[in-house]
Amino acid sequence: MNKIILIFFTSLIFIFSSSVIKAESESESSLARFVIRNYDSTVLPTVGSNDPDFLIVEFFDYRCGYCGQQADVFANLINKHDNVQIIYMEYPIFGGISLTASKIALNIWRNNPDLYFEIHNEFMNMGPKMKKKNLVNLLNSKGLDGKNIYLDAETEQDNEIINSNIKLAKQLGLRGTPASIVNDSIIPGYVRLSVLETIINQ
Numbered sequence: 001m002n003k004i005i006l007i008f009f010t011s012l013i014f015i016f017s018s019s020v021i022k023a024e025s026e027s028e029s030s031l032a033r034f035v036i037r038n039y040d041s042t043v044l045p046t047v048g049s050n051d052p053d054f055l056i057v058e059f060f061d062y063r064c065g066y067c068g069q070q071a072d073v074f075a076n077l078i079n080k081h082d083n084v085q086i087i088y089m090e091y092p093i094f095g096g097i098s099l100t101a102s103k104i105a106l107n108i109w110r111n112n113p114d115l116y117f118e119i120h121n122e123f124m125n126m127g128p129k130m131k132k133k134n135l136v137n138l139l140n141s142k143g144l145d146g147k148n149i150y151l152d153a154e155t156e157q158d159n160e161i162i163n164s165n166i167k168l169a170k171q172l173g174l175r176g177t178p179a180s181i182v183n184d185s186i187i188p189g190y191v192r193l194s195v196l197e198t199i200i201n202q
Contacts, residue, residue: 030183032057035168036087043161045088045109047117048078052085054200057181059091059169062101062123063130066190070178071124073193081200088120089165091177097130102162103153104135108144115142 032055036044058074060067074086090102101123109116119142126134132150139146169179172186180187182199 030055031186032087032181032183035172035181039161039164043106043110045090045105045113045116045120046085047088048085049083050085053083054081054085054183056084056086056196057089058086059089059165059174059177059179060124061091061093061098061177062105062126063094063098063128064177065127067178068124068127070180070190071121073191073196075121076193077196081197084200089168090162091165091169091174092162093177097132097135099162100132100150100153101130101135103156103159104139104149106159106161107149107153112142112144115144118142 036057056074058070060070077084078086088105090105092098092102105116105120105123108119119138122138123130123135136146136150139149172179172181174186174188176188178190180191182191182196185199
């Protein structure tokens with residue numbers, strides 16, 4: 001009898017161990033998941049499904065014209081498909097006000113995450129014409145203290161998340177924006193909605 005019980009529990013341990021190994025491997029089962037593995041999951045702006053079949057990691061700059069077009073595509077994709085999650089990697093390669101805007105956006109994600117997606121898209125609509133006045137006015141229109149948020153971002157000497165994003169982009173060999181990782185595919189440049197939906201529908 002004791003021998004039978006021992007065999008039973010040994011079998012349970014093996015099954016449990018196998019399921020844990022499988023779960024751990026699935027947690028990094030795509031390139032998109034793998035590249036963000038060292039980030040705290042709460043620090044990266046995220047929209048869409050909490051349990052996605054398709055994960056998109058996008059590197060972008062707010063003053064990049066094609067990034068603005070990509071933002072519209074991603075907004076449409078999220079609205080049409082409930083199995084997609086997008087993780088936004090602030091990557092202000094143009095510097096200047098792009099860097100300030102990225103710091104502001106991360107401030108919004110940290111303190112008012114429900115506003116991030118909306119403000120992100122409106123920043124994108126400004127594109128190359130982005131000005132301090134526009135940013136401050138937009139923040140004020142959302143009930144925020146635009147002047148002080150802008151000043152805090154402009155005077156912040158270093159931003160750990162942005163630094164990590166830049167380092168990661170270099171490791172991946174990304175030289176411009178936008179650049180997206182869709183599950184296991186790195187796609188430099190603008191990606192049409194039809195292309196993304198083809199990937200999703202495969």
